[in-house]
Each structure stands twice: as C-alpha cells, then as structure tokens.
Amino acid sequence: MNITAFKQKLTDSGLNYELLNTSGNGYLRFRFIGEFLGEPIIWDAHLYTLAYYVYEVANLSQPKSSVRQFIHVGDVDKMGRKIEIGLSLSLIDEPVIIKTMIMVRQYKRLTNGRHEYGETISV
Secondary structure (H helix, E strand, O other), X not given: OOHHHHHHHHHHHOOOOEEOOXXXXXXXXXXXXXXXXXXXXXXXEEEEXXXXXXXXXXXXXXXXXXXXXXXXXXEEEOOEEXXXXXXXOOOOOHHHXXXXXXXXXXXXXXXXXXXXXXXXXXX
C-alpha cells in the first residue's frame, strides 16, 4: 500500500493509526505514518511490554532475565518499515499507542538497527 492510499484509509477511519491485531498479552501491532531519514513512510510497529518480549519473543525465560527498553528499526516490506519497540509497561492501551507514535516521530536520529535506552530491568 502506498502512503497516499494509507493516509486516505486513516482519514476515512478517523484514527491516526491502524490496528493489525487486538490488544492483549503484552503485544500490539499497528501501522502509522511518520518519517525516516527525512522521508515519509508507513511504520509497521510491533509494540511489546518488556516482560512479553523476554518470555515470548527473545525466549530468555531464565530466572532474573534482564533487558533494556529498545527500538529496533528493521527492513521495509509490503506492510511498511518494521519497527519493534519494547517498553517497561504492564499493559498496552490507547494512550501508550499515542505516546509511542509521538516518541518515534520525535526521535530525530533514528537509524536502522537496535537502539537501547534507560535502565536495565529484571523481568
């Protein structure tokens, strides 16, 4: 889908993002418009709570696993540019989605790869 068609789809829905799965269990996938390296793009966002990421994605289920909050910018595919975001949260709701979009849009030096920040958190 091109960005113009996606903008129209968002306008028609009255939302700033498109949900691609239902909320729950510490993971949510959604798409939104932003910029990357000065160009408008569609972000294919995969948002995780850190606990979900550690136990379900990274398979680091040893006692006292630790991880830092992160943003991982991946490749472009038919859904947009993949971005994985792990945040120290207990749940993902609409205010978290909005704050995440703002964070990504305001991150001026975002590049490909993994960017970790904040304290190391044991889960």
